[in-house]
Amino acid sequence: MNGFSLFATVGAFLLLSACTSGEKCCEAPAKKAIYNPNGDSELALLMRDMFDEGMRVREAVSEGKRPLPNWDADAIFTAHATQPEKVATPEFKAYAQSFLEAAKAMEDASPEAYRQSYQGMVKTCVACHRSMSRPHRQDQ
Numbered sequence: 001m002n003g004f005s006l007f008a009t010v011g012a013f014l015l016l017s018a019c020t021s022g023e024k025c026c027e028a029p030a031k032k033a034i035y036n037p038n039g040d041s042e043l044a045l046l047m048r049d050m051f052d053e054g055m056r057v058r059e060a061v062s063e064g065k066r067p068l069p070n071w072d073a074d075a076i077f078t079a080h081a082t083q084p085e086k087v088a089t090p091e092f093k094a095y096a097q098s099f100l101e102a103a104k105a106m107e108d109a110s111p112e113a114y115r116q117s118y119q120g121m122v123k124t125c126v127a128c129h130r131s132m133s134r135p136h137r138q139d140q
């Protein structure tokens with residue numbers, strides 16, 4: 001399978017389910033198979049970190065806490081990628097920028113808006129992945 005279409009679903013794992021606390025929710029366990037089989041580029045390692053950290057934050061948010069992600073997000077601009085030509089585009093930079101802004105917005109979010117700001121941040125992971133996986137996936 002193509003690595004880029006494989007990771008297109010990554011962000012979906014991080015989204016919080018819509019159910020409120022108190023309700024019993026079933027959630028799909030995170031799969032290990034999302035990782036790029038093609039190697040361990042700097043960017044891939046950063047992304048794995050961001051995924052693990054995202055899972056930790058997601059857990060805490062779902063418990064009503066207000067954790068801040070602890071990751072080196074700025075490195076997204078400089079980390080060497082498996083397919084450097086894919087990230088050397090204005091489109092990639094624009095997605096990276098909106099991700100950084102969404103992560104920053106979490107710092108400023110009120111306790112009530114925190115959950116939503118987290119979801120908004122995850123959506124920027126998903127948006128970039130979708131753009132990267134074109135033309136392999138245009139179905140979503």
Ligand code: HEC
Pocket residue numbers: 007010011014034035036037039041042043044045047048050051054076080081082083086087092093095096097099121122124125126128129132
């Ligand atoms: C600006 C674009 C962009 C954003 C934003 C982004 N990613 Fe990625 N992601 C990529 C690219 C490009 C790769 C492929 C990296 C490589 O192979 O060098 C990748 C790969 C991955 C991988 C697979 C790593 C591996 O083992 O190969 C995971 C997991 C991942 N991203 C998670 C996330 C999470 C979680 C977020 C948000 C918190 C996120 N990404 C935000 C572009 C992005």
